[in-house]
Amino acid sequence: MNTRQQRVFARRMIHRSRSTAVVVTLSVVALVAAWAGVEEVLRMLGPTGLALSPQSVVAAVVASPALAALTAAALAVVGLVLVVIAVTPGRRGRRVLADDRALIIADDAVLAGAISRSAATAARVPPGQTRTALGRRRADVSVVPLSGYPVSAEAVDAAVDATLRAASPTGGTAARVRIDTRGRIPA
């Protein structure tokens, strides 16, 4: 990944867009502003305003303590959600794979599948007997051995490390391999 354009593109692919939240929030703000503006203009033009003016809504809310509390709570929740959306990185479970010539972005599920396959090969078990939970910085690999055929944890460790290194030479993801004590009879 060389150019700035690729870095920007990768960032957009890896992180969730905030445009939906922004569009919804700004639309609500615009509607409220338009409502208040129309009411103000109508008041300036004549004695009659809108049937439901912002002032009457605020007055109704303030008059009822329960309604005021409910409105405050709802606004607090909405505000909290917006703050969380704004502050959190919003990762999408994708990562950039190492390649000199192209920008390759893979879902974590794809890398987890590759890790499971290499672990299965190293453990000499069918692919269905390995499972990988891939986090941002950690890969938890569990292997169910075949009964009577012990699995070398070192070999699985090495295979998983090699897969992670091939995907991302700079590292950053640590692997933890767990071999089940109970085996499975090959059907």
Add this chain to the structure above:
Amino acid sequence: MNGAPGGHVIVRGRAIERTFAAVAASTLGVAPGDVSVKIADERGVLRVDIRSRCARSAESVVEIAGRTREAVLTEGALLTGSQIGTVRVRITDLIEPKGRKLS
């Protein structure tokens, strides 16, 4: 992705059971079809349960059963490449070497 050779070899449970049955049959002096073998997991190694008739010989049934157990533990493990934890041998009948039941 890591350059490891693809593919894998798996010895299926049925094949392991038939191998153990053949090994046990040769020690018990009966046909492999007369031997019933069930394998199960025992903390990662195999537990082998054998039920079979036994051909009468100069040895006692206990000695034959012991030899059968040893044969499965050594030859069976060697042939299948597996690790065996426990072998249980249960003799159900005593027969003449030709196959006729004594009682």
